[in-house]
Amino acid sequence: MEEEASGGARGSADPPAASSPVVPARKTPPPPRGFSRARGSARRAMEEGARGGGRGRADTRAASSPVVPARKTARVSDARNFTTPSRAADHEGCCAVAEAEASAVEGQVKDRSRSCQFVNELDEKSKVLKLENQNLRQESLEYKNCVLDATEKSKTIQQYVHKYETLECESKKLKEKFNQESKQRKNLHNKLTDLKGNIRVFFRCRPLTAEEIAEGALTAIDFESAKDGELIVKGHVSSEKVFKFDAVFSPEDDQEMVFEKTAPFATSVLDGFNVSIFAYGQTGTGKTFTMEGIEGTRGVNYRILEELFRIIKEREGMFLYEVTASALEAYNEKIHDLLLSGSQPGATTKRLEIRQSAEGVHHVPGLVEVRVTNMNEAWEVLQTGSKARVVGSTNANEHSSRSHCIHCVMVKGENLIHGECTNSKLWLIDLAGSERVAKTDVQGERLQEALFINKSLSALGDVISALAKKTRHIPFRNSKLTHLLQDSLSGDSKTLMFVQISPNENDVGETLCSLNFASRVRGIELGQARKQVDVGELSRYKLMDGRAKQDIRNKDAQIKNMEETIQSLEAQNKAKDLLTMNLQEKIKELESELLFEKKRARQHVDSKIARDHLQKQHSLNGEKENNPEAGQLPKMAKARRVSLCNGMNQASRSTLLVPLPRRNSLMPLPAAKNAATVLQLPQTAKARRVSLCNGGAYPPPRTPLIPLPRWNSLMPLPAAKNAAAVLPPLDNITEHLSSPPLYSPPAVSIDKGSRSKRINSILRQSLQTKVIIRPSLAAQAGRKASVIATTQGTDGVRKAQRVPVSGGTWQRVQQNRDKELGWNNATSLYSRLHVLRPRDKSADRSLFGTRFI
Numbered sequence: 001m002e003e004e005a006s007g008g009a010r011g012s013a014d015p016p017a018a019s020s021p022v023v024p025a026r027k028t029p030p031p032p033r034g035f036s037r038a039r040g041s042a043r044r045a046m047e048e049g050a051r052g053g054g055r056g057r058a059d060t061r062a063a064s065s066p067v068v069p070a071r072k073t074a075r076v077s078d079a080r081n082f083t084t085p086s087r088a089a090d091h092e093g094c095c096a097v098a099e100a101e102a103s104a105v106e107g108q109v110k111d112r113s114r115s116c117q118f119v120n121e122l123d124e125k126s127k128v129l130k131l132e133n134q135n136l137r138q139e140s141l142e143y144k145n146c147v148l149d150a151t152e153k154s155k156t157i158q159q160y161v162h163k164y165e166t167l168e169c170e171s172k173k174l175k176e177k178f179n180q181e182s183k184q185r186k187n188l189h190n191k192l193t194d195l196k197g198n199i200r201v202f203f204r205c206r207p208l209t210a211e212e213i214a215e216g217a218l219t220a221i222d223f224e225s226a227k228d229g230e231l232i233v234k235g236h237v238s239s240e241k242v243f244k245f246d247a248v249f250s251p252e253d254d255q256e257m258v259f260e261k262t263a264p265f266a267t268s269v270l271d272g273f274n275v276s277i278f279a280y281g282q283t284g285t286g287k288t289f290t291m292e293g294i295e296g297t298r299g300v301n302y303r304i305l306e307e308l309f310r311i312i313k314e315r316e317g318m319f320l321y322e323v324t325a326s327a328l329e330a331y332n333e334k335i336h337d338l339l340l341s342g343s344q345p346g347a348t349t350k351r352l353e354i355r356q357s358a359e360g361v362h363h364v365p366g367l368v369e370v371r372v373t374n375m376n377e378a379w380e381v382l383q384t385g386s387k388a389r390v391v392g393s394t395n396a397n398e399h400s401s402r403s404h405c406i407h408c409v410m411v412k413g414e415n416l417i418h419g420e421c422t423n424s425k426l427w428l429i430d431l432a433g434s435e436r437v438a439k440t441d442v443q444g445e446r447l448q449e450a451l452f453i454n455k456s457l458s459a460l461g462d463v464i465s466a467l468a469k470k471t472r473h474i475p476f477r478n479s480k481l482t483h484l485l486q487d488s489l490s491g492d493s494k495t496l497m498f499v500q501i502s503p504n505e506n507d508v509g510e511t512l513c514s515l516n517f518a519s520r521v522r523g524i525e526l527g528q529a530r531k532q533v534d535v536g537e538l539s540r541y542k543l544m545d546g547r548a549k550q551d552i553r554n555k556d557a558q559i560k561n562m563e564e565t566i567q568s569l570e571a572q573n574k575a576k577d578l579l580t581m582n583l584q585e586k587i588k589e590l591e592s593e594l595l596f597e598k599k600r601a602r603q604h605v606d607s608k609i610a611r612d613h614l615q616k617q618h619s620l621n622g623e624k625e626n627n628p629e630a631g632q633l634p635k636m637a638k639a640r641r642v643s644l645c646n647g648m649n650q651a652s653r654s655t656l657l658v659p660l661p662r663r664n665s666l667m668p669l670p671a672a673k674n675a676a677t678v679l680q681l682p683q684t685a686k687a688r689r690v691s692l693c694n695g696g697a698y699p700p701p702r703t704p705l706i707p708l709p710r711w712n713s714l715m716p717l718p719a720a721k722n723a724a725a726v727l728p729p730l731d732n733i734t735e736h737l738s739s740p741p742l743y744s745p746p747a748v749s750i751d752k753g754s755r756s757k758r759i760n761s762i763l764r765q766s767l768q769t770k771v772i773i774r775p776s777l778a779a780q781a782g783r784k785a786s787v788i789a790t791t792q793g794t795d796g797v798r799k800a801q802r803v804p805v806s807g808g809t810w811q812r813v814q815q816n817r818d819k820e821l822g823w824n825n826a827t828s829l830y831s832r833l834h835v836l837r838p839r840d841k842s843a844d845r846s847l848f849g850t851r852f853i
């Protein structure tokens with residue numbers, strides 16, 4: 001930009017360069033419009049001058065130059081004065097040119113001034129841009145520095161991230177280690193507790209009161225010789241008695257020392273165990289002092305709460321705890337909520353009952369539970385309850401507790417690392433003191449209270465005795481107190497009992513009673529304390545378990561049903577298989593029977609034909625003997641076989657044996673002389689078989705013969721004498737043949753009448769059925785070598801012929817049909833008769849016999 005600006009400046013300061021039209025456009029700015037116009041007008045003026053009389057070369061040069069110096073113009077004007085009239089025009093032209101040039105110069109000047117202005121503006125802009133450039137450079141440097149910083153920072157961050165990851169990893173390892181150690185500590189703690197016993201008994205003796213000292217009372221306990229928890233009670237009558245407890249606190253031991261050995265129970269509570277701490281002893285022996293303490297010397301209740309919240313704080317981040325507190329009293333065998341009664345001591349409140357939950361935990365439904373988040377809140381709740389407790393003045397104690405005061409601190413814990421939830425309770429119980437009514441000399445209400453107190457403490461003694469003896473029944477429900485302490489005494493929790501005694505020698509009887517009771521309590525062997533995993537979670541798991549079990553039961557039932565179904569289906573299949581087998585066997589049996597019957601029928605027919613043949617031969621022989629003229633007929637009959645096969649080969653002749661109908665009863669046989677040319681039907685029964693081959697030249701083709709319709713039984717036989725004359729015309733015969741059904745079986749005889757008709761009809765129906773339903777039978781039957789075929793003879797008479805199976809299609813069909821009508825008649829008849837009388841086979845056979853006789 002600087003170069004351009006300087007170029008512009010140079011252009012404006014160098015007129016020749018500016019006037020030169022060949023100055024490169026790059027170096028000079030574009031000429032202003034006025035300048036162009038000036039050049040155009042100059043050119044036009046020159047042209048006009050040329051038109052006016054021609055112009056000199058110099059003028060032309062001058063005109064060609066856009067910038068003409070003033071000096072030159074004056075010379076031209078001087079010359080005008082000394083030129084000829086022709087030059088006047090030149091002069092005028094020159095003037096015009098000069099004017100044009102002047103105007104051009106003027107325009108150029110204007111343009112230059114504009115250019116200068118433009119250049120100035122550009123300079124200013126350039127300066128601004130320079131400044132901007134500098135700023136940008138600076139910013140760029142700053143950015144570069146920033147980027148460097150960012151890179152360094154990102155590197156640092158990455159290092160930090162890496163460090164953080166490493167730390168996190170270490171933290172995880174430490175957490176795991178902590179968990180393990182915590183678990184180990186817990187186990188050790190529990191082991192220690194177990195070794196010490198789930199019920200521990202601490203002995204505490206209060207100091208002699210001022211009154212007692214004043215009375216000169218002596219101390220019955222020998223603390224000097226007490227070593228390792230052993231305690232010697234000085235007997236004022238008999239020998240000394242030694243008791244052993246888990247801890248012995250002399251009158252000189254302060255609250256802090258007592259709590260030192262109590263503090264581990266706080267850890268147990270937060271670890272998820274139920275803990276019960278209670279104080280037992282004669283009235284005025286310091287139970288309330290031990291449990292609650294007095295201003296400045298706080299007792300176990302205060303200190304254990306302190307310890308609880310201290311540990312909760314210590315475990316922050318790893319465990320989450322929720323603490324609630326409640327307070328109640330068992331007064332005259334009634335349970336009252338001490339938080340409901342508020343600040344009105346002894347005020348009648350709603351009576352509560354003890355219930356057992358589904359999980360087996362004893363609780364008091366409807367008890368007010370106050371959520372507390374710190375020590376002060378918790379202590380306030382406990383104090384509220386303590387203040388509401390029934391307290392009365394007796395001879396033994398100015399502020400004697402007339403009820404059993406029970407504080408309950410419930411702790412819900414969640415391990416944030418592995419998510420285990422616990423739900424534990426800390427019972428802090430200040431029992432009412434036992435008292436000898438005669439000694440305390442209480443009256444009225446106090447007496448009643450004392451009776452209830454003694455009764456409940458007696459019930460507690462019974463429970464302790466039963467637990468010590470491990471009897472099956474523990475009388476927990478004999479009093480509200482024992483009922484409420486059932487969970488604490490039955491082994492689910494860790495229990496600590498303070499046995500409080502008076503050092504006064506005068507109270508040694510009560511002291512011994514208390515110490516004996518405490519010894520029994522200490523002797524109780526309870527099972528290992530159970531960790532109280534969150535019952536809600538437990539119940540959820542139980543519910544899931546129940547559902548899963550129910551699902552399994554349902555599935556089992558479904559599987560059982562399916563198995564039963566499968567079994568029944570298998571049984572059905574087996575039954576069907578059995579039925580099928582039986583049916584197949586039956587079919588086989590029937591088929592074999594059928595074959596047998598077929599054979600029998602065939603044999604029967606053959607034998608019958610043979611018999612008929614013999615009979616007829618005999619009768620013919622007899623006739624021949626009686627009538628010699630008639631002897632010609634048997635001769636003709638003998639010519640039953642007429643060979644029509646002259647000239648045929650042997651094979652074809654052997655197959656062309658066609659049985660002819662028994663026409664002997666219908667027409668006379670022609671003479672056998674020309675048997676080779678004309679087929680002569682035999683007149684007698686012997687003529688039933690007609691050989692178309694040379695008779696006797698070849699053996700007969702087959703022995704089994706298919707029965708032919710017994711035409712003789714349908715039509716009257718003509719007289720044998722003049723058979724030719726008696727024979728009816730052929731047309732009549734055709735009528736006879738065609739009138740009955742083609743395949744209707746012949747009637748047995750006219751005499752048998754209705755029976756034969758019935759059989760006929762059965763056979764007919766059977767045939768029709770067979771033809772329609774089982775055409776394949778015909779095909780099966782067609783496998784026989786030859787069948788009977790009914791053909792139309794050349795003479796128009798229907799003839800039954802034996803034709804070869806290898807004949808034409810029509811012949812085969814006909815053969816099959818005939819076969820079916822022949823041999824299968826027996827089958828169908830048998831079947832039908834079998835249907836009619838299935839078991840009377842003899843009758844069937846007789847019918848069969850009848851049919852073919």
Ligand SMILES: Nc1ncnc2c1ncn2[C@@H]1O[C@H](COP(=O)(O)OP(=O)(O)OP(=O)(O)O)[C@@H](O)[C@H]1O
Pocket residue numbers: 205206207251281282283284285286287288289290294397399400401402431432433434500
């Ligand atoms: N260890 C002790 N040190 C100092 N004073 C004590 C100690 N034990 C008890 N006392 C005092 O003895 C008196 C009676 O104590 P406390 O009321 O606690 O007895 P108690 O067993 O609760 O009686 P009760 O059964 O009638 O309620 C109180 O004035 C108390 O301060």
